[in-house]
Amino acid sequence: MSQARNHDGDPRSTRLFGHRVAAAGPLLPVLITLVIGLVFLLGGAGTVWLPLLAAGPALAASTDGPRGVLGVGLLAAGLGVALGARDGASGAELAAVPAALLAVTSASALAGALRSRRERVLADVRSVAEAAQHALLKPVPPTVGPFEAAVRYSAAAAEARIGGDLYALVPTPYGVRLIVGDVRGKGLPAVGTAALVLGVFREAAYDEPDLLAVVDRIERSLARNLGADDFVTAVIAGCPRPGVLEVVNCGHAPPLLVRASKEIEAVEPAPPAPPLGLRALTDQTPGLQELTFADGDQLLLYTDGVIEARDRDRAFYPLVEGLTRHLSDEPSRTLGAIHDELLAHVGGRLHDDAALLLIRKPVPCAPPAPQLPTAEAVLGDRVG
Known part of the structure; x- marks a missing residue:
């Protein structure tokens, strides 16, 4: 992983x-x-x-x-x-x-x-x-379905392996589906909430053909189990068919969509929706965004611990600029460089959990060009 x-x-x-x-x-x-x-x-x-x-x-x-x-x-x-x-x-x-x-x-x-x-x-x-780490945050292989994938995760607590940030990437009958989220709070309560979200997501992702139905099941489960002040921000995405990307944003930082031309655009939620667990307090419901996801495109999901990481001068880490500098065709190499730069930015120790998940639709290899017969072979055929 x-x-x-x-x-x-x-x-x-x-x-x-x-x-x-x-x-x-x-x-x-x-x-x-x-x-x-x-x-x-x-x-x-x-x-x-x-x-x-x-x-x-x-x-x-x-x-x-x-x-x-x-x-x-x-x-x-x-x-x-x-x-x-x-x-x-x-x-x-x-x-x-x-x-x-x-x-x-x-x-x-x-x-x-x-x-x-x-x-x-x-x-x-x-x-x-x-x-517990391997049960909760399961390893992500380099290839999931038709996509290349990589993950970088850092827990802020000393000696911790897991925290309040969560991620999952699973192949389902309805295409590859993924989630990146951030639980309010820290410590064991946040880990318990993260485990709850991931468990419901993994089950619903296999059962529900509609991505919004997956989100609804997570919302209902959190409404039954969370306190009044608890919530989870999350982005749930899926690729139901080739060339199509579905995104549902529940109060989370916007994912970054990287086109094959290296152009980077933030996928802003439309319309904005409350975090998971707070839908009962508002009349807003999450919407489903459908985007094109062609060969060579990449999608980066991350948590607040990345973009809110500060250096000694209290400046935030510029994720878009970092992604531009380190973008490559290998997701693991891209995230490795960004993660190292992030740690250098904060002086070696993060003060909040941080998660990065990157998927890429690889460009199909071109079929080998047919070999034309050489002049010697043509001459030999004629003589024969």
């Missing part, structure tokens, strides 16, 4: 860096303990400063497990006794130094055990989040 999580950079590079740090981490407390011992050995600082050896096991609590902490602590205690004896420390001092170091070691070992337990719990939570 062409998705960027959070945000992000290359996840493989991040994992590789993390593995290298984890591999070097257990060695650091040992090196620090040996360096402190070497300084005492060469400098003759005296036994007063020997408790500084406790820095080794204290640091080991953040990089290693209880066994590693105990090992570093025993090393520090042994060095402390040896250095104290070399400097002629009394018996009471020789006993006090290892006792203090072993006390620090015991506390550090306990802290290391608790840290390891929290890391295991966090790993379990992350695995559940990954499973």
Whole structure:
């Protein structure tokens, strides 16, 4: 799936860096303990400063497990006794130094055990989040029906894999249908609403021949389940037959239609309609727009987190200009460049969920030109 999580950079590079740090981490407390011992050995600082050896096991609590902490602590205690004896420390001092170091070691070992337990719990939570991500935001293959497709998604919450933005792209008996939406609010309630919308959409997209009927089913479901102040902005689109694109906009940012000539136009809703979940408060109903969608055309759907992303000068990200700069015939490459530029625009961290979905109708390959017979072949036929 062409998705960027959070945000992000290359996840493989991040994992590789993390593995290298984890591999070097257990060695650091040992090196620090040996360096402190070497300084005492060469400098003759005296036994007063020997408790500084406790820095080794204290640091080991953040990089290693209880066994590693105990090992570093025993090393520090042994060095402390040896250095104290070399400097002629009394018996009471020789006993006090290892006792203090072993006390620090015991506390550090306990802290290391608790840290390891929290890391295991966090790993379990992350695995559940990954499973929820794949169940809610299913992977989008590079080709869906007759279209090429790509997705980039970033959740603003730290360590999050999913948020309040949603997308789906599904082939149905009535053509390929897609949705991009933005749930009001953040956190788990927004994720629950996104799951509700996507579940109804995927079911209705297969059942309803009319795209407006799909929207109506989502609206009815939200009216039963959402609070009075909750709503979802969304664009639902479909391609019922070759060369035709249907769009229903429910209070969402207008999609960008890119013609094969590279001309970009915003598909403004006509007429404007309220977000999903608020239809009961107004007499407006969404309308169905029908557009041509020829070979080479592309459609970009996105959420507010993209166009409302600000830089240090509080300037919004110019999506149309970014799309113009990075437009190509490969949707994944186009969205990858836009997503990287978006992260650079905000300084590396988005403050709102952001989703981008791009589909393209590929240009059919021209049939190979018939090969004309060469002069030698013609002459050979005549001689024969």
